Amino acid sequence: MRRRSNVAETAPDIATLTRPGAGPLYAQVHAGIIQRIVAGVWKPGKLLPSEGRLAEEFGVSQGTVRKALDALAAENLVLRQQGKGTFVAAHTPERALFHFFKIIGDDGSHQLPTGRILSCARRRPSQEETQKLALAPGAKVIHIQRVRDLAGRPAIVEKVVVPARLFPDLGQPSPDTLPNTLYKLYEEKYGVTVAQAIERLRAVAARKNEAALLNVPVGAPLLEVERIALTLDRTPVEWRVSHCDTRGHHYLATVV
Amino acid sequence: MRRRSNVAETAPDIATLTRPGAGPLYAQVHAGIIQRIVAGVWKPGKLLPSEGRLAEEFGVSQGTVRKALDALAAENLVLRQQGKGTFVAAHTPERALFHFFKIIGDDGSHQLPTGRILSCARRRPSQEETQKLALAPGAKVIHIQRVRDLAGRPAIVEKVVVPARLFPDLGQPSPDTLPNTLYKLYEEKYGVTVAQAIERLRAVAARKNEAALLNVPVGAPLLEVERIALTLDRTPVEWRVSHCDTRGHHYLATVV
DNA sequence: GAGTGGTCTAGACCACGCT
DNA sequence: GCGTGGTCTAGACCACTCT
Numbered sequence: 001m002r003r004r005s006n007v008a009e010t011a012p013d014i015a016t017l018t019r020p021g022a023g024p025l026y027a028q029v030h031a032g033i034i035q036r037i038v039a040g041v042w043k044p045g046k047l048l049p050s051e052g053r054l055a056e057e058f059g060v061s062q063g064t065v066r067k068a069l070d071a072l073a074a075e076n077l078v079l080r081q082q083g084k085g086t087f088v089a090a091h092t093p094e095r096a097l098f099h100f101f102k103i104i105g106d107d108g109s110h111q112l113p114t115g116r117i118l119s120c121a122r123r124r125p126s127q128e129e130t131q132k133l134a135l136a137p138g139a140k141v142i143h144i145q146r147v148r149d150l151a152g153r154p155a156i157v158e159k160v161v162v163p164a165r166l167f168p169d170l171g172q173p174s175p176d177t178l179p180n181t182l183y184k185l186y187e188e189k190y191g192v193t194v195a196q197a198i199e200r201l202r203a204v205a206a207r208k209n210e211a212a213l214l215n216v217p218v219g220a221p222l223l224e225v226e227r228i229a230l231t232l233d234r235t236p237v238e239w240r241v242s243h244c245d246t247r248g249h250h251y252l253a254t255v256v
Numbered sequence: 257m258r259r260r261s262n263v264a265e266t267a268p269d270i271a272t273l274t275r276p277g278a279g280p281l282y283a284q285v286h287a288g289i290i291q292r293i294v295a296g297v298w299k300p301g302k303l304l305p306s307e308g309r310l311a312e313e314f315g316v317s318q319g320t321v322r323k324a325l326d327a328l329a330a331e332n333l334v335l336r337q338q339g340k341g342t343f344v345a346a347h348t349p350e351r352a353l354f355h356f357f358k359i360i361g362d363d364g365s366h367q368l369p370t371g372r373i374l375s376c377a378r379r380r381p382s383q384e385e386t387q388k389l390a391l392a393p394g395a396k397v398i399h400i401q402r403v404r405d406l407a408g409r410p411a412i413v414e415k416v417v418v419p420a421r422l423f424p425d426l427g428q429p430s431p432d433t434l435p436n437t438l439y440k441l442y443e444e445k446y447g448v449t450v451a452q453a454i455e456r457l458r459a460v461a462a463r464k465n466e467a468a469l470l471n472v473p474v475g476a477p478l479l480e481v482e483r484i485a486l487t488l489d490r491t492p493v494e495w496r497v498s499h500c501d502t503r504g505h506h507y508l509a510t511v512v
Numbered sequence: 513g514a515g516t517g518g519t520c521t522a523g524a525c526c527a528c529g530c531t
Numbered sequence: 532g533c534g535t536g537g538t539c540t541a542g543a544c545c546a547c548t549c550t
Binding site for chain 4: 306307308322325336337338339340341342
């Protein structure tokens with residue numbers, strides 16, 4: 001991986017999962033670490049090799065590894081702890097609450113909603129689902145519907161669609177076995193890590209079934225949150241559309 | 257600012273706007289640069305001294321200055337350009353469009369809305385305004401109402417409230433002189449730089465005046481975006497509540 | 513005390529923008 | 532050709548965690 005004449009030639013390249021010559025070394029190390037996580041070499045929650053060992057593996061200096069790890073930490077893909085080491089980020093309930101669930105109480109309180117599954121079925125995707133999830137022709141999807149409570153009241157109606165190929169027996173034997181935080185399940189049972197999501201927000205009028213489930217009048221304003229969840233390598237793995245009753249709650253975003 | 261025995265003692269501390277001993281050196285340099293921007297030593301759009309000169313000024317190594325500047329660049333407070341230098345971030349139309357305006361067309365198109373001022377008045381703040389803007393007792397505010405068009409159609413009704421102290425003659429002599437991008441005006445005319453904003457989103461029903469202005473029925477769902485804009489030193493300087501017709505548009509957020 | 517990440521320095525060379 | 536930021540290295544010491 002060495003290119004510059006900056007340094008005496010010592011060890012040959014060992015770690016060649018990454019294509020050499022593709023941009024700065026730290027970027028190659030960054031990509032290489034992600035590749036190894038994707039490949040399952042290092043699993044969520046587990047300790048990475050130390051900076052020094054990674055530097056040896058990649059054939060770069062410790063400072064270059066540090067720059068790559070700092071970037072990964074800024075993206076919430078690894079967690080660095082002085083004195084302990086660097087861990088691959090895992091989907092804990094805390095992460096679900098503070099990173100992936102942006103609806104909080106008007107008093108600022110965070111709370112993870114409890115959930116009730118309405119249905120869970122395997123079926124053919126609609127055209128829209130095929131496009132949103134970049135599905136291959138003939139691929140099937142699993143479709144989950146649930147209602148989630150906030151402050152003890154039904155507040156969110158949610159539709160979750162995932163490719164059946166990645167989650168073969170999701171919701172089996174019974175939909176009631178589905179946990180509240182799906183991403184932890186995706187990660188632990190199916191080895192699929194959700195690393196990022198894109199959300200599109202709109203205000204819509206409650207339709208009949210949403211109104212009934214949320215106990216609001218038909219036509220009441222609901223916050224629609226459409227989310228596409230992406231893996232470490234940016235593959236879409238979940239399409240989720242939530243309709244939220246925002247009386248007493250709101251979606252919090254920060255702009256810089 | 258030197259503390260470690262790591263290096264030979266050379267120059268005494270010159271730059272003492274920052275309190276010494278407050279955390280890592282790079283954090284002190286980071287804070288020191290922000291302080292100088294706030295103080296008007298370096299103005300938006302202007303070139304900062306080079307890394308080497310800053311290192312001399314602060315009495316640290318170039319690497320430490322680099323770490324501070326990289327952090328500032330990540331926060332969009334400075335702009336780094338290889339071969340040219342480091343510039344203080346300024347509110348260009350592009351920044352307004354891509355950083356501070358998160359509503360885009362359903363086809364992904366960005367466009368800055370045009371605006372029409374409905375009213376601009378100086379008055380006493382409500383209790384809510386006093387709290388949101390952290391106003392001193394007796395302070396006055398300036399209140400602006402406007403309608404903004406997207407795709408040639410009125411789509412956003414907006415209320416903007418700012419402390420009158422900071423913007424003494426805002427909207428004078430005529431409200432029609434107010435530009436479309438207020439933050440550029442705040443920055444250039446009043447020396448107030450908006451660096452960050454916190455937005456809270458809800459779905460609400462259109463009230464009579466909003467419905468009339470947006471040409472929708474009373475009760476139609478609107479996306480309410482409540483924003484508090486903060487300066488470089490985190491002082492709230494603007495409270496803005498927008499009501500958006502999200503047919504054809506949506507609010508885009510990224511979750512990591 | 514050993515091992516880890518966190519901070520800081522010093523110096524090299526590269527890539528870019530300008531004149 | 533010069534000055535700028537961008538990359539990379541090497542090595543020092545500090546702070547923290549665990550045994």
